[in-house]
Amino acid sequence: MEMEDVIPEVSLSAVGDKAMPIVGMGTTAYPPVDDETIKSAVVDAIRVGYRHFDTAFAYRSEKPLGEAIAEALRLGLIKSRSELFISTKLWCSFAERNLVVPALKLSLGNLKLEYVDLFLIHWPLRLSQEVRQLPIIQKEHILPLDLKSVWEGMEQCQALGLTKSIGISNFSCKKLHEILAFANIPPAVNQVEMNPLWQQKKLREYCKAKGIHVTAYSPLGANGTKWGDNRVVGCNVLEEIAKARGKTTAQVSLRWILEQEVSMVFKTFSKERMKENLQIFDWSLTGEELDKISKLPQRKIVLSASIFGHHDLTVELDEEI
Numbered sequence: 001m002e003m004e005d006v007i008p009e010v011s012l013s014a015v016g017d018k019a020m021p022i023v024g025m026g027t028t029a030y031p032p033v034d035d036e037t038i039k040s041a042v043v044d045a046i047r048v049g050y051r052h053f054d055t056a057f058a059y060r061s062e063k064p065l066g067e068a069i070a071e072a073l074r075l076g077l078i079k080s081r082s083e084l085f086i087s088t089k090l091w092c093s094f095a096e097r098n099l100v101v102p103a104l105k106l107s108l109g110n111l112k113l114e115y116v117d118l119f120l121i122h123w124p125l126r127l128s129q130e131v132r133q134l135p136i137i138q139k140e141h142i143l144p145l146d147l148k149s150v151w152e153g154m155e156q157c158q159a160l161g162l163t164k165s166i167g168i169s170n171f172s173c174k175k176l177h178e179i180l181a182f183a184n185i186p187p188a189v190n191q192v193e194m195n196p197l198w199q200q201k202k203l204r205e206y207c208k209a210k211g212i213h214v215t216a217y218s219p220l221g222a223n224g225t226k227w228g229d230n231r232v233v234g235c236n237v238l239e240e241i242a243k244a245r246g247k248t249t250a251q252v253s254l255r256w257i258l259e260q261e262v263s264m265v266f267k268t269f270s271k272e273r274m275k276e277n278l279q280i281f282d283w284s285l286t287g288e289e290l291d292k293i294s295k296l297p298q299r300k301i302v303l304s305a306s307i308f309g310h311h312d313l314t315v316e317l318d319e320e321i
């Protein structure tokens with residue numbers, strides 16, 4: 001059986017015809033790797049059965065992802081680009097009304113694609129165009145986002161057919177409330193950190209009520225990266241469940257996410273772990289196990305203040321839920 005047959009899909013509210021595989025592969029690596037490594041990891045992932053890939057202008061992975069797609073087509077691993085679901089994100093230094101369409105065109109140029117399936121506002125922040133690296137030392141380079149005008153630019157991207165659907169990332173209930181007040185096209189997706197140690201209960205309830213699909217990022221707590229740590233894969237409660245069930249701690253975390261009816265994007269460039277991380281569809285957690293996980297102490301792992309630098313806007317963002 002082909003793995004793609006077993007990855008379920010979800011229909012997004014704003015996308016006419018395209019469903020999103022509920023498991024996708026992330027493409028941001030730490031420490032950074034060369035393009036060839038990303039390209040061959042994506043080709044491996046397509047072989048294993050992944051069809052959904054998450055990139056961003058900021059990850060510098062758009063180009064190798066595009067090359068991997070071309071290679072997969074050449075090798076006959078897929079027959080058409082339409083078999084894939086590709087999402088990319090608007091970087092904060094393009095978060096201005098007139099820069100949104102050109103930014104997506106830049107990303108499409110990197111990807112060598114005519115359209116993406118999903119385009120997200122990466123963070124509810126704007127960065128000055130002078131910013132060249134993170135974290136930002138000069139505080140005046142972190143700026144508030146004019147959400148209404150940026151969203152108009154996102155809507156234009158969809159109207160132009162450059163993306164099938166549009167959404168947001170790292171948005172709290174408060175910011176969702178703001179955007180829903182004026183959006184002509186409501187966001188299809190909110191991509192946020194979610195794992196057993198940051199369960200996002202309130203945000204998920206809010207999104208469900210508003211018909212916004214949630215995608216979990218850093219579902220393994222971004223193990224081994226500079227924006228995450230090993231608290232999820234090293235969590236005792238998850239380890240105990242894993243041992244009792246003959247699974248890995250990562251599989252327990254991913255299975256828990258699946259059972260919350262959200263989708264997820266995780267990153268691994270190891271072919272073995274690509275397979276391991278897909279072994280989550282044919283078993284389920286017991287009520288007792290779910291109960292233990294629901295009682296885990298909660299703490300956000302991915303903090304905008306550590307990615308961008310300490311600033312009133314990042315501190316406020318990290319506190320909002």
Ligand SMILES: NC(=O)C1=CN([C@@H]2O[C@H](COP(=O)(O)OP(=O)(O)OC[C@H]3O[C@@H](n4cnc5c(N)ncnc54)[C@H](OP(=O)(O)O)[C@@H]3O)[C@@H](O)[C@H]2O)C=CC1
Binds near residue numbers: 248
């Ligand atoms: N919208 C946003 O602001 C953000 C979006 N993202 C997106 O989400 C994706 C996933 O999140 P990310 O932050 O990468 O974190 P993840 O939780 O996916 O963790 C990735 C890390 O876990 C390791 N890993 C993967 N599988 C296993 C396993 N089975 N056992 C042990 N370790 C494992 C990987 O190493 P290895 O490769 O060696 O297996 C990698 O170091 C990103 O790649 C990106 O696309 C992430 C952060 C923010």
Ligand SMILES: O=C[C@H](O)[C@@H](O)[C@@H](O)[C@H](O)C(=O)O
Binds near residue numbers: 028
């Ligand atoms: O420098 C850090 C990296 O950019 C990392 O924090 C981001 O790429 C993160 O995964 C995100 O999506 O915001």
